Amino acid sequence: MAMTASHRAVLIRSAKGICAADGLPSNAGRATRVHALIEAFGLCSKVRVVEAAAATDAELTEFHSEEYIECLLHPEATGSESDSDSDNADDDDRLRRFGLLYDCPVFEGMEGHVRMAAGGTLAAAACLVDGSARVAMHWEGGRHHGQRSRAAGFCYVNDAVLGILKLQARFGKVLYIDLDLHHGDGVQDAFVYSNKVTTLSIHHYDRGFYPNSGGAADEGKGHGAGHSINATLRRGASDAVFKRVFGSVASAAVEALEPGAVVVQCGCDGLAGDPHKIFNLTGQAFVDAVQAVLAWKLPTLLLGGGGYSNANAARCWTRLTAVAAGEQDIAASRDIPEHAYLNDYAPAFDMAIEATLAGDANTDESIEATISAEAMSEASQEQTSVFNYNDDDMELTQESASEGEHTLLRGDRHAVFEVGALPPAARQLLASSDEVSCGVSGVARFAFVATASTCVVWSFAAGSSAAVHRLAMPDAGKGAGAPAVALVAGVGAGDVGVVAVGGLGHVRYWDRVVFGLGGASQFHSAALTLGPTDRCEQIVEASAGLLVVATRNGALYRLALLTAQGAAGLDARALSRTAGSRGGVLSRMASLLGGASGEGGPDDQLVSVARGGRTEIRHSREVYALTRSRLAKWVVSSAHPERLAYSVDLHHALSASVAQALRSDAELHFHDVAAAGSDVCVLVSAGLNLAVVTLRAAHVASEPSVAGLTLLRYAAPHPLPQSGAGRPRLVVPAGGPVMFVAFDQTVVAAALPAPGSSFEEAVKLRYGDCVLAATAIDDQQAESCILLACRRAGILRMTATARQVPDSGMVDADTRVGRPQQEQLEQAVFFGSDAARNPLAFAITSDAPGLDAHLQAAALRVSHAILDGSSRFVADRLDIGALLRERLRRAHAVTQALADNGLTGKLSPAARAQLCSNVEKLAAAQSLWDLQNAAWARTGPAMQLLANLAAAFLETSGQQQHQSKDPLRLFFRLHCAAIGDLLVLMHRRLPALIRALAVSPSGVKDGQVVSYEASRIAAAVLQPALAYRFQHARLYAVGDPAPERWTEHPAIADMLVDRLEASYSLCRDLSAHHCQALYERITATALPGDERPNDHALAIFDDAVSVSHVSLSPDGDDDDAAAAALRPLANAVDDDPYTSPLALLRETIDQIGPLANLCFRVFVDRIARLAAASSATAHDLAQRYDALRPRFLLCLVPLGRAPVAFRLAEEYRDLPSLVTLVFVADPANAATHLRRYVERYSKDFADTLLAFYERRAAWASLLHTQDDKFDAWLKDYIDLRTAEDPHGPLSKFGWIHDVKVADFSAAAARLVRAGLDAEEVDDAQTLLSLSKLAFIAYESQEPELDDTMAEARSRLDNAMGLCQVQAGLLHYFTALLGPTDSNTDDRKAAYHVALYTTTPELRHAHPALYIVFSELVRRIRSRRTLPVEDLIDVLTIPDNLYTLDIAAAADADDQDVFSNDTVRDRFSLAVDILSCASVRLPEQTRESALRSIWRRVFLSDNWPEIHRNTTGNVPDSVLRSELLNTTLYRVLHSCWAIRKLSHPDWYLLPADSFSSSDLDYLVSTRLMPQFGPESANDSSAQWKPLSTTTALALTNDYADEDRHLQAAIDCGLDGYYSEILRIVAEQASTPCLDDDEVLASDGDESDDQMDTD
């Protein structure tokens, strides 16, 4: 019911809009024609016409930036804060910044165009939004290249984006389909991060093809990944190909997105007949596509776009208008209705857009690749590889080629152009028979191929139709071979007549082939009467309508094609009517040629006939006939009888003079004849020598005199045949002065003898090709010109000029001698480099002695000229990107051409390196240019970085005169050779620039962006350069040592190191606060020159990895932790790194891997070269490199780029870093990694790993591996290191191997031996290992191993003597405490030693342990080398662990031996330390520590025994003396003076107050500290968590402590405690005179107290 309103289509159309669109220079007048045609078909009544209003500024800035719109609408205005001295240069800068120079110039009416283009699309979108239409059309829209802040590709405003935004607001998701020949880059860029808008573009994609984007790998970014779809087609795409690809990708896109609306950009520059000539589509492709879209029944917006044939655009969009209006499609055959622009549709005046004959480069494979998503990225990689290119854009550069021609070769004096291919029908015919004739007509631009039965005729004129005409030949099937065929000119433009004479003499004549009304079957016929053995062989057209037929036996026939009226064409009836009668039309000249009736001997056999000049007799022509021995001249006339002018014996006339000149005794052969003005030229061979003899026509008849003799340098490959297909052809264009000799595969151009013009150039076809026909084109003036028909190459045009070419300023003798090489090289480089496409073969020779040096000089000259932009072969052009690409390709081709000819080896290594470096620089320049183009699309301070650098470079290099021009373009145009200098310059200027930016309002952010951009520039320059070098190392064969390269400049290495540092600090600045903390700790503890990556650093890395994975992984959205991590960056609204910190962070992180790679490569290269030169600096550089590399590699891990770090470490075979990475990046799978690397790098890696273990004394790790091969290496390693240094640390480690093979006795024996040497060597390591062994035994979960280990330990204890152990322990501690900066890991180790070596047995054996500990603790305290909590544990826990057991055993001896004084003073010391540190400690920690101390103090006394001793009637003095003997008393007493601690009363509470939650807290904070926000700023708090076993043991101890405390309280401890307090209070006035060592250091303590107060 809503049919009428909602299904009606809307067409945006207004006089104002049309007028505004017509003003666009690239599409002038198009809109008028489009709408006129739409109206002419009456479609305006089938749609609702809506007049759009101009878009407002606000509407435009929905997408475009305000400053751009401001500039666009007021291009002449100066900047807002206009300086008084702003001049034209500033204006230019402003326009350039917004893309309003070059291809998008400011034009009259630009504002109107912009406003109406946008307004129209918005009005169309509005009709869809309000539901008043389902389809809306705006053919003046579709400006899809427009960028947010920049005009591009004739697009000043991106109305498509504006329309999509409007539709998106109403319909949510929008599918944008771009049918334009060019990639819809502006629209894609606008929505590249969006998953609400899918952009699908079907376009031509190739290196150098505008806009150089839209490869299949372009798939969208961020959330938009997968929402940019690019289907690429190759040249010549047909309707079928287009439909197939469209059908596949469009339906997939609409299914995937489920859009609410569709926008189709119907740019029709892919139509056949568009000046682009890329695709070969007809209107049907667009109709099919739009019909498919309409079938989705979604609100649809149809826009225009490209399309540079106004008539075709009108045809196409008129059909689309009809389809969209729901009308019948307008058939291609419909005539154009009468209307104002009817004449634009000539000549056919119908709706058809005919596909051309152009070949379709799309193959099934390429189409499949485009369609299938998997193959897409592969295909794009292939396409984007640097040297996969084709020469399409060459057409644009070869200005002198005619339309549709393609330059294949260009020399100073000759050139070859590709005119057209042979049509498939012709190729088939050629392949079907050996006997073919072929011809080409230079005037009519038609060619034919004929076999005995069929002749195929086609036009190769530019723009002609693709039609191929088949003609049935006379005498077919009679075994007479191919007929003689002639193309007859003068029939009318665009048409040709064909005469065919069958071998038996039957003649057929088609007066018109193309426009023949009756078709191919309508011809006129006649017959010649031949001799019985004769055959017709050749036809030559003497003049219009007058032909001469020559037979094999040398007979000639005249054939006249008469016209009825003289103008309207030839009257073929005249031919048949007069044949044989009245002697006029068809007459025979055979008898006149000497041999009677065509039955002559072998010498009279025909070689060739040629047309000569006009004669003095009216309507007559000369025709020369050459037999094997004679030359005859005829005068043929349409009005007079034929006349033989002369017939001479050439052998007789020439042998003396010519044979002498040819210096050959071989017999002379005559191959072809041609006329040159009044002279006649004969091609002569003697053996392999060739010459062209010019005979003075006037004298031939009497005494043939040689007027000129051209000896050809070209030597025939074999004696040439005198007839048949292999016969050479001599072609002399009218007037010379150049002649061409077409051999089978080679065409030689040589100057006719004349003063001052002597040259000879040979053009060779590629192998397998051959010349089928050659004909002169006489209408050229400056150059001689011929057309060639070749079997494979098709129709070629070759030009030559005999003028002398000036020596282009090259004066020195060397240069001149090397000139041939240079020319050959240039030709090979510029025209032969694409072997697959160029039908010509290029060769460079260096045969002549002494020419190698010239070859090298020539190669360098050519390469340098390409690099610095002075090569005359590289056409200068506006598009710098295309210019650089072409130069790059050419420079590469220099070496490729040498290599193809096997000549690379003739160049010196330095020269080869130089050639390589030239290409590298061009690759770098091209990449940098692309980067800068990408950057220009954005706004921000970094945009100008490169331009400023270029300006600075030009200034410093004295190019100030160019100041007012665009320095960037100037740099890329002329100074690519200095691209390395640009990096160095950037390196020098960057700090100042960033400093300058820092004072601006958004300084920090701007500085970050500039720094990021600088890294991009560095990578963009060096990456492609090094990639090129790597990829083509073999081509250049630069061996070792390589000559110095430009990338090795020390400043470049410095720059890269700087960039890496900058990227790291950028990451730190940008990441969330915990990332920052992480980063700081990593840089502080693990990185700078760290010789010993340690447990602590490893633990940090572990944390870092897990954290960074959360915070930096892009796909972590669904993770709560990730969301929290990302919160600090929540202000990031989009993923543009210029505006979003998160995006900048990601991009920066992504930069680091490539930068590190470049940095390493530069270092490695330079070190290798310096080392090869035995330079002293090699060592320094290597040291620097070795310090940098692990640091940069390890930093990648916390940034979530561990795989990159692994890859780099593997690539540079950095085994030490690899080992560290294994433990740092993936500790969970360390064993797997290690096994893999041991496998790959074998013993090298094993040794590195063992050295790593050795450095970290981490031998215990080895106990968990089980690998025979590795164990053998371990043994080797230990043996080797022991042999190197018999008393070195490794001499002690043999035991580890024994332990691994479970030979504990042997291990013990080794340890004993080591222990015996303890006095002589530093045995700290041994002792540490011992303790670790004990630790392992302690920790082991396997009972049997536990037993064995325990046994081993006790044996060791016995054997070694405890005194030695104690002494060693002291020694060790002393060593540890020596330097104040000894690292935390060692402190932790000391803690473990203290914890696990202070067994009761040790104390038994050495009562002086007290002294050791006192000394130790005093030092620790004074230097605060252990965290206070740990110190307290060191002092108190061992006693808990063991004295409780001792107390339980009630072993009195132990009590005696274990001096109470020792214990008491240690507690006092602990309290003392705590009191000093208490201010620094968090409340809860301090309370917990105090509780531990006091409870341990209570428990150190044997309360049950005191209770026993004082129970009953015991005098007070006994109780008092008993209490004075307790640890509790001593500690309270010693602490009394300090009085800093809270009273211990609180800690003497019932056991249940020490609740389980307290325990949990204790364990979690003290034993298993976690990395958490509150501890993030306290670097001392990050311990590696204790093992579960240890933590459990300690937890149990706390529980035991609690139990015993309860027992003590039950014994009346509180009572004794009150009594002790009373005693202490009594003594309070009495100073403590205890001269204990510890307390003697009062001065230190008071200092500490003052500190803490």
Ligand SMILES: [Zn+2]
């Ligand atoms: Zn286009």
